[in-house]
Amino acid sequence: MAGGEANHGWLIRTGRDADGPALIALIQACWSAYPGLSMDIDREMPELHTLATYYANQGGVLWVAESNAKVAGMIAVRPTDKSTGEICRVYVDPSLHGSGLGHALLDQAERHVITAGADRLVLWSDTRFDRAHRFYEKRSYVRHGPVRVLNDISHSLEFAYAKPVDGVALLDIAAASSAEARLADILIACVENGASVSFLPPMSREKARAFWHRAANDVGAGKRVLLAACRDGAMVRTGMLALATQENQPHRAEIQKVLVHPSARRGGIARQIMQGLDQAAAAVGRRLLTLDTRAGDGGEALYRAEGWHEAGRIPGYALDADGAAHDTLFFWKRSDEDDGGKGSALEPQGRQRLL
Numbered sequence: 001m002a003g004g005e006a007n008h009g010w011l012i013r014t015g016r017d018a019d020g021p022a023l024i025a026l027i028q029a030c031w032s033a034y035p036g037l038s039m040d041i042d043r044e045m046p047e048l049h050t051l052a053t054y055y056a057n058q059g060g061v062l063w064v065a066e067s068n069a070k071v072a073g074m075i076a077v078r079p080t081d082k083s084t085g086e087i088c089r090v091y092v093d094p095s096l097h098g099s100g101l102g103h104a105l106l107d108q109a110e111r112h113v114i115t116a117g118a119d120r121l122v123l124w125s126d127t128r129f130d131r132a133h134r135f136y137e138k139r140s141y142v143r144h145g146p147v148r149v150l151n152d153i154s155h156s157l158e159f160a161y162a163k164p165v166d167g168v169a170l171l172d173i174a175a176a177s178s179a180e181a182r183l184a185d186i187l188i189a190c191v192e193n194g195a196s197v198s199f200l201p202p203m204s205r206e207k208a209r210a211f212w213h214r215a216a217n218d219v220g221a222g223k224r225v226l227l228a229a230c231r232d233g234a235m236v237r238t239g240m241l242a243l244a245t246q247e248n249q250p251h252r253a254e255i256q257k258v259l260v261h262p263s264a265r266r267g268g269i270a271r272q273i274m275q276g277l278d279q280a281a282a283a284v285g286r287r288l289l290t291l292d293t294r295a296g297d298g299g300e301a302l303y304r305a306e307g308w309h310e311a312g313r314i315p316g317y318a319l320d321a322d323g324a325a326h327d328t329l330f331f332w333k334r335s336d337e338d339d340g341g342k343g344s345a346l347e348p349q350g351r352q353r354l355l
Contacts, residue, residue, distance in 0.1 A: 010072060010101055012108055015062030017050040022071035023064070023091075024048050030091045034128045037154045044152050051076070055088070063108055065092075065101055072096055075105040077113050080122065085113025087123040090132070102135055110233055119165045121233065124148060124158040133178070136161050140182050140235035142175040142228075168229045168237075168276040173220035179228060180216065182235045184208035186261045193262045196294035196328075200321050215240065215257075225253075225280045229269050236264035239273040241281055241289075253286035253335075258299065265298075274306050281335040289335050294318060295327040308333045 015023075024041060027048070031037040039045065047054040052062045060078030064071055073096070076088040087109050092102045113121065123141065125132050141161035150156040161178070163169075171179060184205055191203045199207070218224035223245065229237035239258040244250070255277055260270050281289055293299040295313065304310075308331040316325035 008100060008104070010065050010067040010096075010104070012063055012065045012073075012104060015052040015055075015064040015074065015076075017052045019064050019071060019074075020049045020051060023051060023074055026071055026074060026091050026093060027089075029094060033094065034126075036128070037126075037156075040153055051089075060088070061112060062089075063105065065105060067093070067096065067101075073101050073105050075109045077109045079113070079116070079118070083118060084120045084122060085116065085118035087113075087121060090123070097131070103139075106139060114165055114233065119167070120162060121165065122160065122162045124160055127157045127159055133159070134181070137178050137181050140230055140233065141178075142169075142171060143178040144172075144175055163233060163235070164230045165233050166231055168227055168272050170276075170280060171219065171226045171228055173216060176212075176216035176219045176226050179235065180209055180212040183212045183215075183228070183238055186236065186238060186259050187211065187257075189261050189263075190259045194320070195259070196297060196318055196320070196326065197257060197259065200319075218242075225277075225284065227273055227276050227280065229273050229276075231264055231269055234264075236261040237269045237273050239277050241277055241284075241286065243284065243286065251286060252288045252290070253281050253284075255289055255291040258291075270302055271306065274302065278333075278335050287334055287336050289333045290331065292328050292330045295329050300329060303331050306333075 024039075028039060031039065041048055055062045055076045055078055058078040060076055062076040063074065065073035067073075073092040075090050078086050078088060080086050087106070090102065090105065092099075092105070110121065121141070123136065125136065127147065141163050143159055144162045145160040148158040148160065150158065169175075187197070187199075187208045188203050188205065190197060191199045192201045194201075215224060215226060219226050223243055225241040225243065227239050228235050231237075237260045240256050241253040242256050244252040244254070255274075258270070258273060258277075260273075278289070281287075290311075291303065291308070293303065311330040311332050313327050313329050315327050317328035318326055320326060
């Protein structure tokens with residue numbers, strides 16, 4: 001975007017080294033809202049003087065947003081390997097927070113690295129930047145890996161965030177906690193769309209967040225395995241295993257809350273989640289899987305196609321929003337059954353787990 005593109009009162013263009021003073025002032029304005037942050041440009045961040053060249057030398061790109069002829073935002077990207085793109089230095093003038101400029105900048109950066117072939121996106125964020133964390137989590141990034149210590153004059157600690165572009169990921173406790181908001185979006189959308197998943201509409205955000213908060217706690221306690229799937233960089237699908245804790249059932253797990261956002265149905269992503277849950281169950285030694293679903297729902301056909309066996313039907317087991325009773329079907333499957341050559345639904349080892 002050499003010439004730039006106008007949008008909603010701002011212009012996003014490729015950055016230039018001459019933008020250095022304005023970019024430094026922008027970062028200082030953003031940092032001023034957080035105590036304990038100090039800037040020593042020449043000792044710790046000399047690259048800010050020629051930031052466009054700095055990223056170009058790494059195979060990356062810098063973009064700058066202008067509003068009323070003034071620098072109002074910035075973002076950069078660079079590859080960290082052949083399949084991973086790093087989002088860097090996301091800053092928006094505090095007066096434009098909530099305007100959509102941050103989303104526009106991130107859209108630009110993500111399009112660039114995805115077009116370049118990245119299948120995974122990563123970024124780092126200071127542990128003090130709570131507002132930024134909520135923004136990244138809304139965009140389906142989740143926490144992973146250890147906290148990074150920078151040993152700078154601000155005593156900075158940074159969280160790592162990541163997401164697959166397309167694929168299924170296992171979430172640990174940190175990732176599950178940071179995914180709560182996006183998972184709540186998926187659950188609310190499914191409930192409002194009539195899915196039979198234990199809740200009735202209207203479902204409040206507080207109730208949905210509380211459900212996923214409990215689920216994250218169970219992940220941390222080793223009681224659940226949680227998977228999420230992204231399409232085009234957006235988290236749209238989830239499913240989990242409830243690990244049986246009874247001493248005579250260490251070989252069993254129950255598949256629960258297999259959800260897909262209504263806007264992303266079809267296209268095979270539900271199958272990916274089911275296959276991923278099969279593999280995750282086998283990895284933790286759960287050989288017998290069970291689940292239940294409302295008779296006649298789309299899930300019934302999916303489970304049958306994936307080799308699940310019907311165990312029985314209970315008439316009128318659950319009510320819908322209008323009070324009508326519906327039958328529920330119960331299914332079982334062995335996780336070590338032949339997958340028919342479908343292969344792995346999870347990304348290769350070391351990339352499927354956002355830790």
